[in-house]
Amino acid sequence: MSKNILEIKNLKAYYKVLKGEVKAVDDISLNIRKGEILGLAGESGCGKSTLASTLISRKPPLHYISGDVRLLGKNIMGMNQAEFQKMRLRNISLIPQYALDAFSPTKKIKTLIRDLVQEHGISTGRKFFDKVEERLELVNLTPSVLNRYSIELSGGMKQRVIMVVSTILDPELIIADEITSALDVSSQRFVATMLANLRDKGIIGSAIFITHDLSILYQIAERLMIMYAGHFTELGPTDEIVNKARHPYTRALIASLPQVGIQYRDKKLSGIKGTPPYLLNIGEGCRFRYRCPYAVEQCEKTPVREKVAEGHYVSCWRWKELGSDHNG
Numbered sequence: 001m002s003k004n005i006l007e008i009k010n011l012k013a014y015y016k017v018l019k020g021e022v023k024a025v026d027d028i029s030l031n032i033r034k035g036e037i038l039g040l041a042g043e044s045g046c047g048k049s050t051l052a053s054t055l056i057s058r059k060p061p062l063h064y065i066s067g068d069v070r071l072l073g074k075n076i077m078g079m080n081q082a083e084f085q086k087m088r089l090r091n092i093s094l095i096p097q098y099a100l101d102a103f104s105p106t107k108k109i110k111t112l113i114r115d116l117v118q119e120h121g122i123s124t125g126r127k128f129f130d131k132v133e134e135r136l137e138l139v140n141l142t143p144s145v146l147n148r149y150s151i152e153l154s155g156g157m158k159q160r161v162i163m164v165v166s167t168i169l170d171p172e173l174i175i176a177d178e179i180t181s182a183l184d185v186s187s188q189r190f191v192a193t194m195l196a197n198l199r200d201k202g203i204i205g206s207a208i209f210i211t212h213d214l215s216i217l218y219q220i221a222e223r224l225m226i227m228y229a230g231h232f233t234e235l236g237p238t239d240e241i242v243n244k245a246r247h248p249y250t251r252a253l254i255a256s257l258p259q260v261g262i263q264y265r266d267k268k269l270s271g272i273k274g275t276p277p278y279l280l281n282i283g284e285g286c287r288f289r290y291r292c293p294y295a296v297e298q299c300e301k302t303p304v305r306e307k308v309a310e311g312h313y314v315s316c317w318r319w320k321e322l323g324s325d326h327n328g
């Protein structure tokens, strides 16, 4: 059997809007290995959440365009809603941001959990809530939160409740989408570490951890993938990406690693002027070329993905000559 839980090949998913197509996920390839935490990072608008939505829901105006996505060997892009729903929570599960806030503040957490999982055809009897209570303790919450209202919980507590619900059926793959972004620094670390603990205990298999915050990924992810403006930029072991990145954009991200408590979306990338391009009907070429200090004529063509070292890939025409000690 494959050592990969998820295999994504040349995936394209675009928003179809009145003026054309927003190419938010454009030719992304990525395998998720059994048991790993992969960090997915990049500036706001680079397509991280769109990649998560493409895997989980694909609601209009988001449309799958092409490419192959296999979860546990099954082609999930070819599945209808009912077929995919059977894999939700059991095989693949999303931990969304702010999930509890979307529900009625007049319902107790226990009722909210019941509503959430019943949508997936899961029975919510005594046995189910015994397991919920056990899991709440694992994330340092007491079972008493079940009888409280969501407005009585802090952001970090709510995120941990959602983590418990999303992982209750021990899914092989978790996608955590910006689950730490709205939290203060100590809660961010706590929630991220909790997710890593669930993996270490074998409760979840693998995870894709999406965040703006590279410093959190540095602590919990074995590999990092960087996206820029819907394109693949760089992928590799975390240490190698942090210390020996080849892509000028990755290097700029690393160079702009925030001081404690400042997220880099709140801060301009040091040394790089400008903002990411608008992805509506965007054409050929490296999408970073408008901001890249090393851009040349060749960058008008979309770079191909090349192997730098074992497990380390980059999409930049100039990666070899630039080496790994330039500064974005």
Ligand SMILES: Nc1ncnc2c1ncn2[C@@H]1O[C@H](COP(=O)(O)OP(=O)(O)OP(=O)(O)O)[C@@H](O)[C@H]1O
Pocket: 015, 017, 022, 024, 042, 043, 044, 045, 046, 047, 048, 049, 050, 051, 061, 212, 279
């Ligand atoms: N419903 C939509 N219709 C059209 N374009 C969209 C829609 N949702 C997102 N986009 C565009 O798709 C691109 C990718 O957005 P996405 O939210 O996936 O980025 P992100 O990296 O997750 O950003 P953030 O970190 O801010 O959440 C952006 O250019 C965004 O404007």
